Amino acid sequence: MPNANLIQTVYPSTQTQAGTASAIVTAMQNAGFGSPIDTFVVSSENHNVFQLVFDNSKSKGICFIDVWVTSNRIRWAMYDSWNTATKTGSNGSAMQEIAPAFSSGNQMVFTACNHPEIKMVNVFQQGSMNANIGILRPASKRSWWDENQWLYAFISSSGNSFNSWLPCNLNPMGVTSSISNPCAFMTSAAFANANTNDLNKRDTVNGLILCFPTAAGMLAGSVGRTSDDLALGCCGALNMFDIFQATPGVEEYTMLSSGGTPGFMVRTV
Numbered sequence: 001m002p003n004a005n006l007i008q009t010v011y012p013s014t015q016t017q018a019g020t021a022s023a024i025v026t027a028m029q030n031a032g033f034g035s036p037i038d039t040f041v042v043s044s045e046n047h048n049v050f051q052l053v054f055d056n057s058k059s060k061g062i063c064f065i066d067v068w069v070t071s072n073r074i075r076w077a078m079y080d081s082w083n084t085a086t087k088t089g090s091n092g093s094a095m096q097e098i099a100p101a102f103s104s105g106n107q108m109v110f111t112a113c114n115h116p117e118i119k120m121v122n123v124f125q126q127g128s129m130n131a132n133i134g135i136l137r138p139a140s141k142r143s144w145w146d147e148n149q150w151l152y153a154f155i156s157s158s159g160n161s162f163n164s165w166l167p168c169n170l171n172p173m174g175v176t177s178s179i180s181n182p183c184a185f186m187t188s189a190a191f192a193n194a195n196t197n198d199l200n201k202r203d204t205v206n207g208l209i210l211c212f213p214t215a216a217g218m219l220a221g222s223v224g225r226t227s228d229d230l231a232l233g234c235c236g237a238l239n240m241f242d243i244f245q246a247t248p249g250v251e252e253y254t255m256l257s258s259g260g261t262p263g264f265m266v267r268t269v
């Protein structure tokens with residue numbers, strides 16, 4: 001599987017609503033979403049709709065994400081179909097949003113991550129926002145998740161933890177897409193520090209297991225597993241987009257979370 005590619009772009013201050021929408025399009029293209037399949041303005045809100053084609057042979061094999069900018073918000077939601085005539089999608093996820101400060105004098109930094117399993121844009125503005133807009137599709141799907149019935153993809157919530165993923169509202173778990181019912185990766189608080197028993201190396205576990213929404217009381221195991229390109233690491237004291245060197249120049253990862261126990265990362269070398 002190809003390693004992830006990260007590209008950073010900057011939108012200088014002071015921003016506008018339309019300018020922010022344009023900057024997001026560039027960042028989404030850098031993350032591998034391609035050009036918008038639909039662009040429109042409604043109620044003075046700038047919408048751009050992107051699609052990811054996973055399996056054209058399946059009824060729910062294409063994912064759609066609408067990212068729009070209002071006078072004081074950036075919002076996004078995922079759908080399993082999109083109607084360009086009516087400008088509406090079906091079975092949408094819960095809408096997520098962040099609040100930029102267009103007139104703060106602080107630039108916006110967009111960091112795009114393009115990987116077959118995770119296509120994501122981190123939006124950062126000092127003092128205002130730090131959030132991920134992205135789609136996760138683990139490489140190994142459980143056999144009972146029928147893509148002729150349910151879209152197999154998960155959208156990021158309105159934070160930067162990299163561990164809160166929402167399905168579409170139509171899903172085999174039978175949960176309402178909500179920030180209170182996210183799917184999350186299996187983790188351990190033991191993954192924090194460098195290992196003093198191993199020359200101060202930082203341990204890693206490759207392959208992330210995405211679990212049922214525990215908040216919904218659905219303690220039923222996993223909904224899928226990523227490839228070894230996505231990993232947990234003992235990442236205490238590391239920051240988002242720091243480089244994690246398992247073997248320098250041979251096996252390297254980039255942090256997709258800001259430290260934490262554990263940290264989440266994607267292979268870039």
